[in-house]
Amino acid sequence: MDTTLNNFTIQVATVNGSGSQSANLVLLRSIFNMGIPCNGKNLFPSNIAGLPTWFTIRVDERGYACRRKDVDICVAMNENTIDADVNELAPGSVLIYNEALSYRPRREDLVVYPCPFTALAGKVTTEPKLKKLLTNMVYVGLLQELLGLDPVAVEQAVQKQFARKAKAVSLNLGALKEGVAFAREKLTKRDAFKVERRDLTAGKILIEGNAASALGALFGGCTVCAWYPITPSSSLPEAFIDLAGKHRHDKDGKATYAVIQAEDEIASLGMVLGAGWAGARAMTSTSGPGISLMTEFAGLAYFTETPGVVFDVQRAGPSTGLPTRTAQGDILKVACLSHGDTQHIVLMPASVEECFTFGMEAFDLADRFQTPVFVLTDLDLGMNVWMSDPFRYPEKPFDRGKVLSASDLERIGKFERYRDVDGDGIPYRTLPGNPHPLASWFARGSGHNEAAQYTEKPAEYKRKLERLARKFETAKSRVPAPIVKNGGDGEVGLLAYGTSHWAVLESCDQLAALGVKADYARLRALPLPDAVEQFLASHRRVYVVEQNQSGQMMALLRMHFPAHAGKLRSILHYDGMPLDAATVTEQIAACEKESAN
Amino acid sequence: MDTTLNNFTIQVATVNGSGSQSANLVLLRSIFNMGIPCNGKNLFPSNIAGLPTWFTIRVDERGYACRRKDVDICVAMNENTIDADVNELAPGSVLIYNEALSYRPRREDLVVYPCPFTALAGKVTTEPKLKKLLTNMVYVGLLQELLGLDPVAVEQAVQKQFARKAKAVSLNLGALKEGVAFAREKLTKRDAFKVERRDLTAGKILIEGNAASALGALFGGCTVCAWYPITPSSSLPEAFIDLAGKHRHDKDGKATYAVIQAEDEIASLGMVLGAGWAGARAMTSTSGPGISLMTEFAGLAYFTETPGVVFDVQRAGPSTGLPTRTAQGDILKVACLSHGDTQHIVLMPASVEECFTFGMEAFDLADRFQTPVFVLTDLDLGMNVWMSDPFRYPEKPFDRGKVLSASDLERIGKFERYRDVDGDGIPYRTLPGNPHPLASWFARGSGHNEAAQYTEKPAEYKRKLERLARKFETAKSRVPAPIVKNGGDGEVGLLAYGTSHWAVLESCDQLAALGVKADYARLRALPLPDAVEQFLASHRRVYVVEQNQSGQMMALLRMHFPAHAGKLRSILHYDGMPLDAATVTEQIAACEKESAN
Amino acid sequence: MTTTPVAEATKANLNRAGLDKAAYKGSKSTLCAGCGHDAITNHIITAFYELGVEPQSVAKFSGIGCSSKTPAYFLSRSCGFNSVHGRMPAVATGALTANRQLIGVGVSGDGDSASIGLNHMCQIFRRNVRMLYIVENNGVYGLTKGQFSATADVGSRQKGGALNDYEPIDTCALAIELGCGYVARSFSGDGKQLVPLLKGALSHNGLAFIDVISPCVTFNNHDGSTKSYDFVKEHDIRLHELGFVPHYEEVSVEYDEGTTTRVDLPDGSYLTLKKLERTYDPFDKRSALSTLAASRASNELLTGLLFLDENRPTLDQRMKLTERPLIELTEADLRPGRAVLEEIMETYR
């Protein structure tokens, strides 16, 4: 029997609210503690308790981090889904199932390990609720033995998971042991999957994107956070609340930040704009339906030139859609959110590290360009656990943009809020409360001239719009540039953004193995920098990979680079599941074959 | 001195709230009554009383109906704007001004007729408020004499304007006479502008687009109208209220329609969707900010497949912008309104007649495709007075789409709300209250399968999205097709939609005179029908004329027809004023010159 | 297949619509075991079954939240519209205007109605749309994992310990203030009270609003919560003992006129309010408002029929709407004739 070392997937099928999340995180961290790259994705229902949930761990020492569609090891704990879970397994996969379920094995082509998980947990405790929880740790023990997990690594993981709760630690270690013992005594290993210690995770972290974004906001100097709960965004402001609660106090212990749970998303953005206008770094965080509700205020922010940061943790669907599934379906909408001619700066982090850096950068850009900045992540990035290099302490100081203090005004002797003094389209602003007699101005969403006075004059109104266009021209060279990875010969280019990155990274290698050599540019921001055009110009066929139905980024590219519109092709994925490499590779390979014919 | 016959513009500069609107309409109708094509545009401030307002009449027996930028005859009644008004006049223009103003003529190159309007009105009445109103009729009298207006035509116009108010008629006729007498006695005609009776308006009507749209809703069978006031849309539902109040009662005098003034635009669309789901033909009407607020519900309607009609009378600006100025700035936004992958059917009438026909058609399309239909007009079309053929009585019966009654269900024996039975992407629906046991279903904005049951299954969710795409494919051949006007040789094509049509029509002739022969296709709906692609394919350069800053329709064309993206060029106009032909002609001529070089 | 004859026992379980209780159920609930909302679902099923309402004549509405999911769990033979967060009242208003024969039932949550949807709830009170409007009130956003909603009481604590010190929104007080004619409060665990209130609501001519305290076992059932089962049981003060006698009941029910008030409803049904400890007059708006304010101040939870007024015009009445449902009107009813168009054209000449 061949051994498949440090390269497999585990899927635990369970029920939400059953407490399996701790066990799954222990499992994940055990592998991580052994120096092997891995990450975890939680596939959960839009429900609080009682419905099917799947946790998937991908172990891959090459570092590939996207979802893999095929499950190598299935741990089946859910009566209601076990038939389907088993049906989906490829021949040769491993099935571990709880003998307490009514399921009886029917497939001959699997490596099946039945285990009386519930009974084993019963050896550790007789308290029913606790027993239910501990059942999950038993499968971790079983896997420890089967995969060859280092017991020290596992124990460390348990300690970390149940930190400061000695009783929980010992109960869980007990359950773990039962699993190990059962496997040792009752099971004979008949499968190929093994782990072996490596040194590839030293210093690294395991973190969710929403926590990383919240850290960005903390280190980016955010002082006002107004939000309204919505999945999969809530954990971002909630992480900010935790972090600020710990790290943001003045010497009297008073808060140097404010968090307001607003009555809805309209008010959330309204509060952010009020705060931004007053001079604070303010943010909100939401998902699709909330973005839709923010539409009117987004236009006000654009037109009055008020800074603010909006995190959009995208989820699947038009309307309510699939609130607990992932997608990249808002990009076209957010790019021009609001009626009339409106456009926005949009950042598109692909990694948890970029959640952190862009989380800070967003505040700088908002202040610099005096406009709302949207940070688009998605459920996959925001709520799943990713391995990453630790975040580096920011070396760049805050960029608070063109704000004039009273003494600046005294020196300059004049002030017009909306005049393009520097020719870059960015005007100067003062903050309310500035005591200088020249400082005051009136912000309005209606037509205004350079002096911020009301106007309906066609020429003045047009001048304002043209300056705004100039400002966004300036922004092109200031937002994060695309990152290009060479590998091709000028024939084929790939374009992607956000979490699609991980699938495309792996797909590049898969394609190369199939003889398709491609360059790959990862887009990181709107407005689209000039470098994007260069990339398009230097390839004959460009595939735009994204997780939506209508090819929204491709649409933006076609709009902005019409000369290359004809060479763009969409590689789409929109069933709510995180994108995997095979889906990308298959579609591109098929297209390439056609191109070759 | 040459005579310029039946071809000039008059601009009356006045103050809003001063009652000049009646006088201006009398003037317009007098010309119309003489059989000469004309229309009137009101340029008013976002204010109730006291600010400058301009009313422009274009008289043109060739039938050109767009704005003309140059003013031939200026009637200056406003102290605050007279200097600017006079400055803008081209040499040789006529200036008529009220001697009661402090203004003293400074320009030698104008034909100037001073007139003591206020004093003349004082001869008719001493009551100050009335005198102010009547002052306006005096200039009508003056113009009657100067232009050679038929006194009978003018008197008819006065009778019509003040219908059923005998006293008002006689007072106004009195004021009119004073103007005529003064001109006769004190002025010598020194200008070229004259009218002469024609027979070009027989049977025609003068009407505003909003009234025409409301008529469409009335004859289209709208029964529920939920709205929230906003300029320039309010006069549409208000016209519907008037019309339905007169023509929609059952035999007991009870209303066969419902109008609800909602608390906001969110609720307006929510009510429309509730009514549409229940089986009524329902509509709302709004403008930019309201469209933004409707964003979330628009996605719900798309995804639950609920019919409803939304009129968007576009105004200028991102944000509040210029609420009393015109634009075509919402098209890209409305095309895909809401987060996620959403798309909509959009109708774009260019004329008051199309406001009527599309106003009806919208309800048929909404019912047929079970989706919201947006009718995009603009302030210029909605609130200005246009000459038109009378509206033809609709010959096509209502199309209520695929609704299954209890007896249908009995016959068919099964029902699944979201199954694509006919392969056209359009499912069947039942209405709540249908007594058949098979009839019930549950509408939800979350993921659902063919049986309308909740689902999070990737394949089921994707199938739903794909059927929706198929439905919109079907819609392409069902929405109004573009109208093509040939005149070119395959080199140059023009594309426009909505009110830009009128400027492009005239511009085509101007361009032809300059040697640029162009074909012209007028777009009338989204999704873009295949004929658009054919038009693009058969021209080397295509100019897309529209009234916004970012070239929104061009963006849609580039998205959908990438093979032709490179040949599209934007001709833009976005200062809030109605589009004129010269602006189009100049830009295109310049581009063509460049192409030739 | 064999046809099983309907057993006598089963027949006895059929209501006047000829249906058994199962016909009023919906799909299986996916809420947490023990959630108050599921209990309310059962009381709704009981009320509709016992009244013998034709399920097909009912239209169900909701927003978004655990509570807003429940219309899928009752009356599966009725059509329903699960709309967007906070906007249920608008959707219901449209549908019930379009078809005035529908029996409207809206289910919402405290987040849905008192936070994001507060404006729409207030305005539907003013419009007085004929429908039953239930708020399943647990003081938190259940579906998004337990944040405070706008009905959380001053002094109540979140599961994580956070304290609420914002004035709660008393939806019943707002309903009374804003012109709603049938206002009640109840508890998910008190079917004896809630079922008659639901039945009475269905006989009311206009909007009937019922705020039902409905504990969230997962996020708001701990010590420190004022919406937990324990707290409610301790602080619940029932204003009266409720009974409901439907209009089609042949035998008239006996009650003691000294202690019991009979409240007649427009369809001939009536409620009986049997006095308990306190005297409470549900017909006096001012006293209702001030009693509610006082109860809040003293941490009492008053349940029962808080206010009744059968004389408010409904939205349909205000609009002088035709008796026929608008959706039944045909082209002949709706499209004016040629002569009318010609006449209108003439006004524009």
Next chain:
Amino acid sequence: MTTTPVAEATKANLNRAGLDKAAYKGSKSTLCAGCGHDAITNHIITAFYELGVEPQSVAKFSGIGCSSKTPAYFLSRSCGFNSVHGRMPAVATGALTANRQLIGVGVSGDGDSASIGLNHMCQIFRRNVRMLYIVENNGVYGLTKGQFSATADVGSRQKGGALNDYEPIDTCALAIELGCGYVARSFSGDGKQLVPLLKGALSHNGLAFIDVISPCVTFNNHDGSTKSYDFVKEHDIRLHELGFVPHYEEVSVEYDEGTTTRVDLPDGSYLTLKKLERTYDPFDKRSALSTLAASRASNELLTGLLFLDENRPTLDQRMKLTERPLIELTEADLRPGRAVLEEIMETYR
């Protein structure tokens, strides 16, 4: 240029901030001649001038409507934010949280606050943001030409004759119900009453809400209107005669303790309420609510200070916000050090 010496007479007109009244004016109004809103603008100017408020320390907020235009017409030395329709409270909340030293003044209309913006107004009452919130209430949407708003009274008629029969929203009743600590009603034509109320509001610690009946001469000043000058003059019942004594006034003002109540405000200023015909206790929430309900029923317009409670925590207090305005915090205050990041990273290992 020559420097003109300040004349004695002018000097006498300078307030304690060293400014004359002109310094409190704004740009020229574009409202209709006679509009109530312009009168309110003048009273605002008077109050700020007389109090000697530094204009630069004020931030003005509004929504959309004729009323919402007015912040441009007063205090041109203050910054202002004319936002979107109905959402002023949100914008003000954000700004005043960001800079707690700003003196916030919000001006809204009845359409802006009681129709589209009702939810936000209700929630800002609950949050108790420190600011003066004025609703210029004319019962109609002025700027969109006269449609009824949600404050139109039952029985009032539109200019075109249409009758309103929806229950009006009494914004003051809602304010009291939802925890606002300073609630008043006045009339645009009654500067004697409104100016002290405005001054008192500026001394209040929390949200001070004033509903000012402000006739729309163009669309709602006819017979049949309940917001016309004539109607208000006939139905206005002043609850008390108001005086205001600022904290910096040296001489203490004499008043009769038998007929006059002194109401102390947190900054040391006080209001005097001299009894007129009726007895009214502005400190009792329940009686305030029931008196308001009764006045509505009997078509009386009660004006004056309706409710006062200085003991409600403000939003800033609830958030335990640092005294320094958030906007003054620097990178050193806001960006935790390297060690903190390292420590946080460790928790993720």
